[in-house]
Amino acid sequence: MSPVAPLAGRAWLFGDDIDTDVMAPGLYFKAPLEEMARHCLEAVDPAFAASVRPGDIIVAGRRFGVGSAREQAAMVLVQLGVGAVLAQSFGRIFYRNALNFGLPALFFPAAGEILAGQQLEVEPVAGLVRNLDTGREYRVNGIPAHLMDMVAAGGLVPFLRQRLSRPPAEQA
Amino acid sequence: MAEAGAGPGIAAGCGAGSAGRTLAQKIIARASGRSQVLPGEVVTCRADLVLLLDSGGPRRIWPRLRELGVGLHDAGRIVLVNDHFVPAVDAGSAAILRLTRDFAREFGIHRFFDMQGIGHVLLLERGLVQPGMFICGGDSHTSNAGAGAAYAMGLGAIEMTGVAVTGEIWVPVPETIRVDCSGRFARGVVAKDIMLQLCRELGMDNAFRAIEYGGTAVAAMPLAERAVLCNMAAELGAETGLVEADATTLAALQAAGQQPVDDALAWRSDVDARYLEVHALDVAALAPQVAAPHSPANSAPVTQFAGTAIDQAYIGSCMGAKLGDLHCVAEVLRGRQVAAGVRLLVAPASQRIWAAAAADGTLATLTAAGATLLPSGCGACAALGAGVLGEDEVCISSTNRNFRGRMGASSAQVYLGSPYTVAASAVAGRIADPREFLA
Incomplete structure (x- = not known):
């Protein structure tokens, strides 16, 4: 499925200041990604890593992904199958990392109106969040235009592959 | 994506003046x-x-x-x-x-x-x-x-x-x-x-x-x-x-x-x-500050946390272990001892800093007071090297962030302070106001 296609999943709620150390703890830096993923967010929600299902959506408060530049914070979410992250604001490097791995990250001011476990539908390009349980619809900013090609390609590495395989004349 | 950029070097110039640019x-x-x-x-x-x-x-x-x-x-x-x-x-x-x-x-x-x-x-x-x-x-x-x-x-x-x-x-x-x-x-x-x-x-x-x-x-x-x-x-x-x-x-x-x-x-x-x-x-009106677990923004003047017992005091990282920082620590430790039951770990931020601190006697002051010297590197700041914290341990650190689990166990409590404050706390065995040690 394309990372920019509409997606649907259950909401997992997190508060403010979820930092990258709790998503990808330094103690598991040398472990394989699968093992690090099992400890993702365990310090704030021990049930998350074992219970999250592919397509589920993280809904968070302010500064989601604040702190360290570690890309594993975004990688473990992708590894666990998280479909999108909706947050009131993001740590700046995490935001870039998420999009670079093809994980839609959208600014969502109304995060506080979502309840845990509600079924959400997200259109990352159009910038639309639909709460299927309440019927409410929210307009948000979609993925920035200058990053659309990169996210649509599945992230930075596939995008670079496309770009590098084109003859130089086309790389305007 | 591709925008014509300046070539190597930065010779293109800046141009001072009054065009409202930062x-x-x-x-x-x-x-x-x-x-x-x-x-x-x-x-x-x-x-x-x-x-x-x-x-x-x-x-x-x-x-x-x-x-x-x-x-x-x-x-x-x-x-x-x-x-x-x-x-x-x-x-x-x-x-x-x-x-x-x-x-x-x-x-x-x-x-x-x-x-x-x-x-x-x-x-x-x-x-x-x-x-x-x-x-x-x-x-x-x-x-x-x-x-x-x-x-x-x-x-x-x-x-x-x-x-x-x-x-x-x-x-x-x-x-x-x-x-x-x-x-x-x-x-x-x-x-x-x-x-x-x-x-x-x-x-x-x-x-x-x-x-x-x-x-x-x-x-x-x-x-x-x-x-x-x-x-x-x-x-x-x-x-x-x-x-x-x-x-x-x-x-x-x-x-x-x-x-x-x-x-x-x-x-x-x-x-x-x-x-x-x-x-x-x-800055003349500024008091020493301490950030409590688990965020650097969770800060207040040191007096608010004074008396909190600690297990470890850590001087290290890109933030708080440069030569000037080690001099601050030595200023507090000279003629004093690290409190019993507390460990003071010092990881100078570079080999040149290490050499300079050895040459000017700073390291001798630190070790005489009971500090343990660690290699130059990111070390315990990111839970990667020596000095990692165990469950429920309390640390005051000269580093830059204290998120949950940052320095080891997720139940560990990390307070952030200046090198002065970390050194004073190591001597007191509890979070302490460095001004009391510098009179």
Whole structure:
């Protein structure tokens, strides 16, 4: 499925200041990604890593992904199958990392109106969040235009592959 | 994606004057090959210097280069450092360090610092940062280099792969917040205390903003203290932190044996630069600050936490283990002993700092007081080296962040303070006001 296609999943709620150390703890830096993923967010929600299902959506408060530049914070979410992250604001490097791995990250001011476990539908390009349980619809900013090609390609590495395989004349 | 950029070097120039531009805008304009840029625009910049560390460097980039079947855009712009996993504590870290060494050899990277100290500290110590440079680094504290009047951007390893391959990066032109610091510090108060207070007052939600520090108190600071301000711009959540070029910037380059670029002193904001906000701070009125678990913004004057019992005091990292920091610690420890039942761990930030502190007697003062010396490296700050915390242990640390689990067990409690405050707490066995030890 394309990372920019509409997606649907259950909401997992997190508060403010979820930092990258709790998503990808330094103690598991040398472990394989699968093992690090099992400890993702365990310090704030021990049930998350074992219970999250592919397509589920993280809904968070302010500064989601604040702190360290570690890309594993975004990688473990992708590894666990998280479909999108909706947050009131993001740590700046995490935001870039998420999009670079093809994980839609959208600014969502109304995060506080979502309840845990509600079924959400997200259109990352159009910038639309639909709460299927309440019927409410929210307009948000979609993925920035200058990053659309990169996210649509599945992230930075596939995008670079496309770009590098084109003859130089086309790389305007 | 591709925007015509300036060529290698930063000779294109800055141009002082009154066009309302901040230093951040000027550097981004030069690095993106434009005459000017405005906040809110997204531009493509070419990196003058690319900082790769063992943590998010070759081990994560090299497999992607292989996958793409490409090499480096320009090995001459890369500075490569083994600092996070040094010295190896197990076969896993040894393998990471070896991979970094192999990468240096394979790609002919001459500026490779293997166990010489922490990368952010080395960039300034070795005079590798020139005013006006645009720097990309694979670590959130890359902003540290802003002390040299550069625009230094922290990025994840995947994006550093893109920078390594193309030499380019997309940059949101930030608004600039100016923090003007005036007055003279009271005894026992340092730049770290400014930052712990700013984390509380400006908050940590400053993405798409740059923080420019200035004023008479910053003008009086050596480069290492300016680096404290720029380093913790990361904790403010900002795109970067920076200080305008002045005589101190040039003197630091010359002391490192490097010739400043011709237009070095031109890398300043225009006199009528347009800032998003200007904050005035009288450092004379500032008390030592401490941030309680689990956020640097959770700060208050030290008196609020005084008496909290500690297990460990840690002096280390790119933030709090430079020569001046070790001098602060020695000033408190001279003629005193670390409290029974408390361990004081000191990891000088570079080999040169270690040598200087050995030569001037500082290390002897520390060890006589009962401190344990650790290797130069990121170490316990990121739960990677010696000094990691166990369950429920309490630590006061001169480092820059105290998120849950940052220094080890997720139940550990990490308080942040200045080197003075950490040293005073080590002696008292509880969080203590350093001013009581400096009378």
